[in-house]
Structures are given as structure tokens and as C-alpha cells.
Amino acid sequence: MTNSPSSSAHAVPTAPGRVPLLGHIPSVLRHSPVATLRSLQAYGDIVALHLGPATVYVVNSPDLIHRMLVTEADNYRKGRLFTRSADMVGNGIANSDGEFHHRQRRLILPAFHRTRMRAYGDVMRGQTEAISDAWQPGTVLPLEKEMNRLTARVTAKTLFTSELGDRAVAEVQETVPIMTKEAMRRVMVPDVINRLPTPGNRRFFAAIARIRKVLDEVISAYEEQGVDHGDLLSVLLRARDEETGEGMTHVQVRDELVTLLAAGTEATGTALSWLFYEITRHPEVEERLLAELEAVLADRPVTFDDLPKLEYAARVVDETLRLRTPGWMSMRRTRADVELGGVHIPAGTELIYSPHAVHHNPQHYPDAERFDPDRWLSAPADRRTFISFGAGKHKCVGDHFARTMMLIVLATIVRKRRLTTVPGYKLREVAAINLRPKTLPMTVEARAE
Template identity: 45%
Template structure:
């Protein structure tokens, strides 16, 4: 590398650093406000998680370099090290050649032909849930969408009676695991050893998941058949070079990875989707007009998804407005980034939320505007500015599944229902790793179509 590159000492340090705890209190107290403020200090800004320095990338071009151009020179970072003992070494957590091998084994479960089959489960479960509502009923909509996401991932992941028990446990335990896991990831290591209620809840939830998912895997292994679900494909997958499959421990890690990603992302996206639609009459009118025209009263199929153009625009805007908060990477080779030499082992952080709310690339970023994504608009945001599922070789393997699910489920619900916000019950964002609504009561009103 050229000698004139700056060293890490030249990177500005963000204000708000505490003794011993570093910037962790600022991160946990201010969340979005803190990460969005970092762009004011440069394209690369140093913060401390306890005593650990990490370098926050705030510009799209450098984000694209980390995730895509030089993606092979970065592994998952310290946050994933903290998660790995509990979430396992699935494709979301693993690194290097092992990650590439696992991605090849898991990828067939997300080919277009499989997703076409999953679409029936997506629309079917959405119809089943919304069919249980009555006109005038006040629904805790965030909880309803969590139930829907759990049922959809369960239908596609576990096609067994025992699998239904695993899904019930996932519905109970995964929100605890996700929330407390993020707190652990951002806190000094000693915090996870403290006998506090959050730690006890987390440990119990992990223990329950290990037991029931292990039982489902053992039953599937004994059956040895392809039932058309994801678990069957994981159990039957073989490496093209060695002919080897996954042992039960690795299958468990991949199942937990898919449960985590398949529940949180889509449940939150669907909840915020109808929150935004419900408070914007023109967006609601256009959504209903499109759904009525494309579906004409029948269930959603995979062929309908590309035709639901405006529905997709709303989904894209939801993923822009309410993305995950932080991603982390670690340099596995020496890299030049923004004129700075990053030695091997340097921790790098980026915030999809901060990127998606940068007014340089998304004018009036707090305004919900699906027309940002209209096909007739010539230019979109630059590479690296919109990363709801990451990018490059480490992009979320279930991104097409998730986007299909959001559109199919939203169209199914919108075909029959209006969801109206409840007056006097304000909705705020609560941030863990993602943006959760503080509450989301909505009144169901059946449409006369």
C-alpha cells in the first residue's frame, strides 16, 4: 500500500465518549440520533464500544467498498462474535471458506422455484390470519404481524407437527433473543455475566429454542425425505466437491439464523407498512386500486408480485425508513479505506438507518414517500446508500424471500381490509437492532370490493 496513507490515529473521534464504557451509553441512549450525527465528523469516524475502537463508515461509496468492492477483505465483526455463542455459526455469523461453503449448501432453498412454492404459504397464512378479524376490531397490529411472520417461516421451514411446536416456541423466545442479544453485542463483555433479569430471560429463551429445534432436526433426520420445506433441504444438502452434508449442530445454526432473519425483518416491515398506509389516504387509495386490479379477488401468486408495482414501492420505502440499525465488519486483510490504512483486525461499523436518512441522497428523509421508487424516476440513490439487506457476497440470503413475503402478505390483507390508526394512542419507534413500534393498535375495517 502507498506510504502516504493516513494511520488510524488520523481518524476523528466522535464526541460523547465515557470513561471505560466508551460511546456505548451514547449509542444505547440516543440510538438513531447518535449514528446519524456521525456524518458531520467525516466519512470515517472512530467510536469506542467500551475499550474497543471501531470505525464508522458514513458515506455510500465507502460502504459499497466495504460490502462489495473489497468485501472479500472483510469478515463479520465483534457484534457477531458476541452473538455467535448463542445464535451459532450459521451463514449470517460465519466467515471465510466455511461461510462460502454454507452459503452454497443453503442457497438452493431460496431459488426462484422454491420461492414460487412458498408464495402460496405467504398469501395463505395472511388470508387465514386476516380472516379471523372482524369489522371494528382493534388489533395490536405489530403483534399480529409477528404472529404472521412466525407462521409463514414455520410453514416454509418446518412441514411437520413437531415443527408447529418449534414455531410456537420461536414466537415466544425469538423477540427476547433478538432484543437482549443486541444489548449484549453493544455492551462490555462482563455485562452478559451479570445476574440481571434481561440476561436470565435471554438464557432461558436460548435453552428452550435449543431443545425444541434439536428435536425437530432429529425427527427430520430420521425421516430422511424431502417434504418441500427448508429443513428438508438443509438435511439433504451435499457439498458439490466433497459430497458431505451438514451435521445436526450446523443445521441447528442455520435454522436459528433463518428464524431470526425470517421473523424480525418481515414482521416489522409489514407492521410499519400498514401504519404508513393507514395514515396516508392517497397511498392507501393507490394501494387498494392496484391490488383490486391485479388480484381481482383471487390469492396472490408469484406471477403477481412483479405486477404489484406500487405495493413494491411502499415496501421499498418501508425498508428505507425502518431498516436495521447497525452492521459490523472486521478487516481480514490490510485495506485502504478513505485514505486510511486499516490493519488486519480493524473493526468497521455502518448504519443502514443513518444512510437511509441522509438528506444528501434521500431529500426530506423523514417523509414517507413511495414515489421515491417509481420506475419512471431515472436515477436512484448511489451504490451503498440503500442497503436494507446488506450487499455483495454477504447480502442476506433470504432477501428475495423477504421482499416476496412483504408484498404477498400486504396485498392479501389490503385486498379485504383497511387498517386505521387508533386516535389517542401515539406510535413511537423503540430501537434495539431494528426499529420496533412502541405500540401499534389499528382498527380493522372490512372493504366493500
């Protein structure tokens, strides 16, 4: 392999496997990290970036990403994106590795089993109705905030259905946005800055203290009652390791709750904002959705059992998750020296993969920039090109949950309310933990009965 340094981001694309070393990328990254990652797809299967003294590798090809996340996953641990989130999520599954992670995942996954989704589906519809029924026709809503409010409530209400959790639901709505807003900035700066008493750091730590306090109270109340409320928290408290019979400690349960809230609410809220944004831009998609909902549901509210029949709605959700995937990048770190795509990478090196960049590559998705739900009439030739939820042993535990929520929210709202972007609206994207619209003001109209 030739590591001939080229000094700009405009180096000529190399053959797959060659690694151009691009100088001075940080300034490009600061300005448009998402566009940069997209453009790097043209530079080869794996690309090295010099970020100050460190070399970071961007893994571009679905094949190498699959090797890193799935077939050779034992060579990698979670990268800086996660280790830097430890102040927030402690040792929750998004941040842990190895045998401990494996055990925690085994304990948590039953809470997301398909059989539980029917009950969660009712919570999802109830909360969607409660929020959207209050939208007055003729008003302009900050849709991105409304969707995050909705997903925070749904996630919190499925975590703790008992009234013991009601105060926690309110705290979750307020604190999760503060934590996720600060989280990406904390990844980018030297850690010493994260310890300074700046207003941002103070807000961040105060939000964590608040959410931990309220979750501690809810967990203690559940432990005292010892009743199975049929919710996610009950599953976590009752989970026992098959081999050792051990359950989770109080602190571990709390870390997992913060993890699920932080990982789940904004990502799904963002995906829903994008969903309504795309629908409003594509009236023909909206019409077909309404026709399908009319045919399947008539005027009945949607339930979990209806979802397999909502085939077009499912394609709209999939296409949103492709074109507008919230998790635009993630990271890994090599445990030992590894070889990936013909490149020798030393132990302790950070690697980036970008679901967004893969999804926008026309080699994998013809006419990739076009929102076209019907491209999902057939599965992609290579399934490894769809990585909205990652892959392998750290694949999103909330993927069915998120898809179910997106379908139920869509089927509930679109029949009652028509949402349109305000005149002159210009989309500005923010690449924080999730790639989201900075604002999404939308006018609400009542749908004719």
C-alpha cells in the same frame, strides 16, 4: 490525515476523508443511537468514535461501505454484533466467515431460490389469511406483535411444512422474540455481564435451550423419515457440497435454522409493521394500492405469479425498506491493518455501517424524510445507496423471501381490513437488533365489499 481530536459531537463537519474524533459519544449513543448515526453522515465519509478505550469507525459513504462489504470484503470479518450472538445462533451463516461461511452459503442459497418462492407464496397467503381473518372489526390490535407472530409462523411453516414441525412452530413464536429482545443488550455490555445469572440472561438461555430442543427433535424426525417434504429443512438436510460431496452435521443444520428464524422473523415483521404504519398515514397511497389490487386481482386471492404486475405495491414496499429499514446498523472487524477512505485502521478494529443513515441522507435521496413510493419509478442514480439487505458475500439470503412476504401480506390484508392508528398515538422507536415501533396499536375495520 489529521486526527485532531474534537471533544464534542457538535464538531464542524469535515471534508470527505477527514476523520474527526468525537469524544464522549457513548452517552449520546445511549440516548439516541439512530439519530447519532444519522447526524454523523455530515462529518465525513468515515468517522472515528471513542467508546471508552476503544476506537470504532463509522463508515458513512456508500462508496466506502461498498468497498468494505463487496470489493475489499476479504479484509473484514463479522464484527461484535455477530460474535456476541454466538450463544444464540452458534456457527450459523450470519455469524461465520471465510471458507466455512462460503460453503454454508452455497448449501443454503438453493432453499431461497426464486423457483421455490411460488410454494412459499402459498404458505405466506394461507398464514396471513388465518391470522387476519380472526381480527374482529372494531377491536384494537398490537400490530407489531401480530406482524411478528405472522412472520414467525410463515418462516417456521416454510422451514418445516410437515406436521412434524407443528410443535416447533409454536415454540418459535414464543422463543424468537425473547432471543431478539435480549440480543442487542448483549452486544452493548461487557461479555462478563452476559454470563451472570440475571433474570434477562436466564430468560435468554432458557429460550435458546427450548428452541434448540424442539429443532433437534424435528431434525431427527426428518432424518429418520428421509422424505423430501419440499421445505427449507429438507433442502438443508439434502444439501451436498459440489466439491466434497459432504452435507451438514445435525448441529450445523440446527444452527442454520436458529439463524434463519432469528434473522428473518423479526426483521420482516418489523418491516411489515412500518408498511402499515406508513399506509395509514398516507391515504392517497392506500387508494392507489387498492386500485392496483382491484385491477390486477379483482376478487381473486394473490399468488406469487401476480407479484410482477403489482408495480405500485412493489414501490410501496421498496420505499418502506428505504425510509424504515429495520436493520439500522451492522458491524465488521478488520482482519489486518487496512486503509479505508485514506484512513489507516489497525487490525481488530470494529467498524459500523448504517443502512438507515445512508437512506436518510438527502444527498442520496432528495426530500429523504418523505415517504414517496414514486421515487422508485426510476432506480437511484447510485444503487449502492440502497442497502436494506446489506451487500456482498454476507448480503441477506432472505431478501426475495422478505419482499415476497411483504407483498403477499400487503395484498391480502389491505383489501379485507382497514387499519388505522388509535387516536393520540405517538410513535416511539426502539433501536434493538431492528429499529421498530415500541408499540403500534391499530384499530381494525372491515373493508366494504
